[in-house]
Amino acid sequence: MKRKAESSKASAAAKKGKPAVAVELTDAEIAAAFRDGLFDEKIKTAYNEEYKVSGPYRHAVIQPLISDDLLLAVKAEVLANLHFTPKETDIYRIHQSGDLANISGLPAELANKLPSLRRLRDAMYSKQFRDYVCAVTGCGALSGTKTDMAINVYTPGCHLLTHDDVIGSRRVSYILYLCGSPTEPWNPEWGGALRLYPMEMGPDGKTKVPQADWSKVIPPAWNQLSFFEVVPGESFHDVEEVYDGPEERIRMAISGWFHIPQPGEEGYIPGLEEELAKKSSLQSLQTKADEFDRPLPALVTYPEPEDSVKETEEKTDNGKSKAIASSSTDAMEDDDDTEAPFTEAELDFLLNYISPTYLTPDTTSQMASHFADNSTIQLSSFLRPPFAEKVKSYIESHPTSSWPVAVPPHKQKFQYLQRSTDSANPDSDDGSPIGELVNKLFPSEPFRKWLQIVSSGLKLVSSDVLARRFRKGLDYTLATALPSGMRLEANLCLTPSASSSSSIENGEEKETEGKGKGKGKGKGKGKGKAAVKPAVPRRHGPFDDSTRTTGGYEMYMAPDDDEEGDAAIYKSAKDDDDDGVLWTSEVEWNSLSIVLRDTGVLRFVKYLSKSAREDRWDVVGEFEVEEGDDEDEEQGEGEEDEDEDEDEDEEMEDVDEEDEEDAEDATPP
Numbered sequence: 001m002k003r004k005a006e007s008s009k010a011s012a013a014a015k016k017g018k019p020a021v022a023v024e025l026t027d028a029e030i031a032a033a034f035r036d037g038l039f040d041e042k043i044k045t046a047y048n049e050e051y052k053v054s055g056p057y058r059h060a061v062i063q064p065l066i067s068d069d070l071l072l073a074v075k076a077e078v079l080a081n082l083h084f085t086p087k088e089t090d091i092y093r094i095h096q097s098g099d100l101a102n103i104s105g106l107p108a109e110l111a112n113k114l115p116s117l118r119r120l121r122d123a124m125y126s127k128q129f130r131d132y133v134c135a136v137t138g139c140g141a142l143s144g145t146k147t148d149m150a151i152n153v154y155t156p157g158c159h160l161l162t163h164d165d166v167i168g169s170r171r172v173s174y175i176l177y178l179c180g181s182p183t184e185p186w187n188p189e190w191g192g193a194l195r196l197y198p199m200e201m202g203p204d205g206k207t208k209v210p211q212a213d214w215s216k217v218i219p220p221a222w223n224q225l226s227f228f229e230v231v232p233g234e235s236f237h238d239v240e241e242v243y244d245g246p247e248e249r250i251r252m253a254i255s256g257w258f259h260i261p262q263p264g265e266e267g268y269i270p271g272l273e274e275e276l277a278k279k280s281s282l283q284s285l286q287t288k289a290d291e292f293d294r295p296l297p298a299l300v301t302y303p304e305p306e307d308s309v310k311e312t313e314e315k316t317d318n319g320k321s322k323a324i325a326s327s328s329t330d331a332m333e334d335d336d337d338t339e340a341p342f343t344e345a346e347l348d349f350l351l352n353y354i355s356p357t358y359l360t361p362d363t364t365s366q367m368a369s370h371f372a373d374n375s376t377i378q379l380s381s382f383l384r385p386p387f388a389e390k391v392k393s394y395i396e397s398h399p400t401s402s403w404p405v406a407v408p409p410h411k412q413k414f415q416y417l418q419r420s421t422d423s424a425n426p427d428s429d430d431g432s433p434i435g436e437l438v439n440k441l442f443p444s445e446p447f448r449k450w451l452q453i454v455s456s457g458l459k460l461v462s463s464d465v466l467a468r469r470f471r472k473g474l475d476y477t478l479a480t481a482l483p484s485g486m487r488l489e490a491n492l493c494l495t496p497s498a499s500s501s502s503s504i505e506n507g508e509e510k511e512t513e514g515k516g517k518g519k520g521k522g523k524g525k526g527k528g529k530a531a532v533k534p535a536v537p538r539r540h541g542p543f544d545d546s547t548r549t550t551g552g553y554e555m556y557m558a559p560d561d562d563e564e565g566d567a568a569i570y571k572s573a574k575d576d577d578d579d580g581v582l583w584t585s586e587v588e589w590n591s592l593s594i595v596l597r598d599t600g601v602l603r604f605v606k607y608l609s610k611s612a613r614e615d616r617w618d619v620v621g622e623f624e625v626e627e628g629d630d631e632d633e634e635q636g637e638g639e640e641d642e643d644e645d646e647d648e649d650e651e652m653e654d655v656d657e658e659d660e661e662d663a664e665d666a667t668p669p
Contacts, residue, residue, distance in 0.1 A: 025122050033123035035064045035223075039132065047136045056198035056215045057235055059228035060136050063221055066120065068182050071223050073116035075178045075252065081113045084153055084543055090479040090555075090604040092160040092239075095153040095543045100254075120254075121149060124176075133258060139171055139229045141267025142258040149256030151178075154192050156249055157548045157609050160239035161476060162197060162210065162409040165257070166232045166280040169273045172258040173235070174227035177220045179251045188219035191243040191610075192251040194226055197236040197409065202292045209292045210236040212405045212413060220251055230257070232280040236410060241473060244611050250543065294407045295418045299624075300443060301462045341453055346446040353441045354450075355384045364453050372456040375596040376583050382492060382592040390433040392496050392589075395617055401469055414475040414605075417467040419443060434619065437492065438467045442621040451623065454594065455488055459626040467619045470552060473610030479602040481559065487597045488623040491554060493588040497614035551606040552616040554593070556583040559600035587616050596625075 025033075037043060051060045084095040103111055103118045111118065123129060130142040146169070165173045175194060180186040195214035202209045217240075218226050228235055242251050260276070261267040290296075341364075342350065350359055357363055358379060371377045383391065403415035420439050441447055442465040452460055470476070558580045582601065585593045597603065608616055 025119065025126065027128070029119070030123050030126045030128050032067065033070055033119060034066060034129070038062075038065070039128070044132060044135055048138075051136050051138075056196050057228065057231065058137070059196065059216075059218075059226065061218060061224060061226050063224035065176065065225040066123075066223055068223060070116055070120060071178060072181070074120050075181075077114050077117050078151055078178070078252070079542065081110065082151065084151075086544060086547060088547070090161075090476075090602075090606065091163065093158045093548070093607075094160065095155065095158070097151040100147075100149045100151065100256075121147065124149075125258075130258065133172055133227065137172060137227070137229050141261050141265075142171060143169075143261045143265055145265060146259040146262050147256070148259060149254055151252065151254050153543055154239065154242045154251035154253075155543050155545055156242050156244040157545065157550070157611065158251070159241040159607055159609075161478065161607060162236055162238045162413075164233065164236045164410070165230045166235070168277060169259040169262075170230045170257040171260050172227055173230050174225060174256060174258070176254040177222060177224045177226075177251075178253060179220050180222045182222060185222060186220045186251070189243075190245060190249050190251075191240045192220045192249075193240040194218040194220075195238050195240055196228075197238075199234055199236075204291070207289075207292065208233060209408045210410060212407045212409055214238070220253070232276075238409075241607075241610055243473075292408055293411065294404070295416055295466065297464050297622075298419050299462050299464050300419070302445070302448060302460065341449060342446060346449070349444065350446050350450060351384070353383055353387050353437070355381055358382065359450070364450075367454045368456040371454060371594065371596075376594065377454070378585060378591060378593040380588070380591045383590050387433065388590050391437075391494055394432050394434060395494065395496055403469060406468075410478070411480070412477040414477065415469040415471065419465040434467050434494075434617075437619045438465050442490070442619060448623070451488060451490065451594070455596065458488055458596070460488060460623040461626050462624040464622045465619070468617070470605060470608045470616035472608050472612045472615055474608070475605075475616075476551075476607035477603075477605045479557065479604040481600050481602050482597050484599050485627065486599070486625040488625055489595045489597050489603075490592060490621040490623070491585065491595075492592045492619045493585065493590075494617040494619065495552075495587045495589055495614055498587050498589040549606075550609040550612040552587040552608040552612055554585045554603070554605050555581060556595060556597065557602040558582055559602065587612070 031039065047060055047062060051058050054060070078097075082097050084097055086095050087093070100117065100121060103114060103121060106114075125144050125147045127144060130144060134140065134142060148170075177186075179192070186192070194217075196216040196218070197210040197213075198215045199208040200211050201207070214237075242249055260272055261269070341361075342359075347359065358367075367377055367379075381388075401415050403417050406412045406414050406416050417434060417438055419442075420435075443463050448460050448463070452458055560580065583593075583595055585591075605616070
């Protein structure tokens with residue numbers, strides 16, 4: 001797997017007991033571990049010939065590989081004695097055992113309960129079988145001292161997204177399936193297949209990148225070994241989600257890698273590991289370069305304000321500033337004869353789309369204060385009812401879409417509608433209400449003004465707008481960090497099936513989830529209203545799925561300081577809370593989230609399970625913030641006392657009550 005979760009502490013348990021004594025297998029014992037006839041020269045040659053002509057890149061499938069009696073014994077030992085931890089990152093959800101490489105180092109009491117598993121490991125890393133793999137693949141010598149294997153279990157909802165397995169000294173990747181049994185085969189319709197991706201030449205004419213869709217599907221099968229040589233930038237694959245069904249579906253497999261020879265072993269080449277690491281790092285940088293992304297950013301820089309419009313700065317009671325754009329000639333005035341933030345034409349424009357509650361001075365002032373403290377805010381019933389109904393009708397009348405697909409798949413996959421630069425291009429401007437949001441509301445000057453007010457005076461200098469459709473069982477984005485600067489990100493989630501959730505019906509304004517801020521300062525005061533909701537808890541044998549969701553949520557995470565750790569691991573059965581999670585926004589109907597994202601903060605949309613009620617639709621706007629605009633907030637951060645925070649929460653609750661009355665009709669039935 002590309003991102004290997006931390007191994008369990010089972011190997012460390014050896015310190016608490018006497019390690020088991022390692023016993024080498026004899027040649028006869030090794031041969032008996034495999035199926036009869038496997039090592040015949042004709043059989044080996046046939047597999048080599050199949051390997052040479054396989055595609056989209058070279059791979060092999062051997063079934064059966066192991067003696068059924070041995071493999072059945074291994075499965076029984078695993079289920080009876082090993083503990084599995086559910087792990088979830090942006091790229092996978094699995095149940096994982098600890099590293100099985102050091103079975104001999106376990107306390108004798110535990111190791112003695114796993115004799116068949118140890119025999120299987122020793123047989124697979126024996127010289128006889130390593131030579132066999134070399135003969136089939138032509139990959140060169142393999143290490144017998146550096147073993148690398150774990151047992152991964154996929155229950156319904158589990159998946160592994162696109163990656164190439166290139167890490168360190170890996171040379172061959174393999175998967176040995178223990179799902180089903182000789183008499184109860186795995187049904188390919190249950191999912192869990194290994195899928196291989198073809199490559200295509202990138203725009204530079206030099207770099208290969210994976211295509212959006214796989215071209216080879218290898219369903220799981222009892223006692224089947226699938227393997228391929230790990231090639232940087234080419235061996236891209238994923239594991240299909242295991243789908244829900246009435247029967248128990250447990251996809252169990254032993255997966256791991258054969259490595260290049262280590263010092264002292266036959267075939268060891270000094271400096272080869274460093275050379276491979278350098279090559280794989282270079283290839284990874286090339287294939288992940290933004291220039292190969294589709295869609296490419298379509299940044300539009302806002303013009304400087306005209307002479308008739310000036311920027312004034314007001315101080316709020318708590319010392320924070322907010323920038324208000326006003327007109328010197330056509331400004332609307334409130335009862336206190338203060339200049340309004342919008343001209344009459346601008347306000348009429350915004351009222352075509354936005355619920356009136358979110359345009360009143362009192363509400364925008366309270367939102368700005370809330371945002372200044374949290375760097376995030378979420379607004380339900382954002383679009384006014386007539387326009388929201390147009391959007392809903394459009395989505396419900398389009399079960400499929402001809403929108404292009406975002407690539408490359410080892411970074412992202414979803415359908416998109418990009419802001420139009422050519423009104424004659426039907427792929428960019430389809431005249432739909434979604435197209436109106438992408439091409440009219442989000443990039444408009446009035447909406448920029450409104451965002452600047454709500455964000456407590458940030459100056460927004462450019463925008464990039466995109467509508468996205470995440471299809472069930474297909475789409476996601478993987479975690480990427482903001483490389484530099486600061487960005488205001490607005491996400492209007494428009495998934496009609498979510499309109500039945502209590503959070504939408506109550507019309508509540510949502511606050512930050514967990515314990516962080518979108519800026520990654522870790523000082524947010526959110527109440528967790530936007531926490532990810534688990535699906536209906538269900539156990540599959542000994543495997544706990546109580547934390548499972550159908551995905552589709554958007555998550556922001558703090559940068560990871562541990563270079564050896566997985567920055568995107570955010571959920572584990574051992575976790576007391578979601579460490580590193582700054583903000584989570586679930587699939588919603590007509591809900592706008594606004595996040596101020598700082599350098600290094602990770603963001604992704606979790607893979608949307610096939611079990612989800614509906615595709616996720618949203619419109620996202622990314623607005624570059626002028627450097628230096630947040631200095632005042634940084635200097636004043638942390639100065640407010642708890643009483644002021646409580647007063648602010650009470651004010652926002654008042655806004656919620658008013659909004660529920662004003663926007664009651666905005667919630668579809």
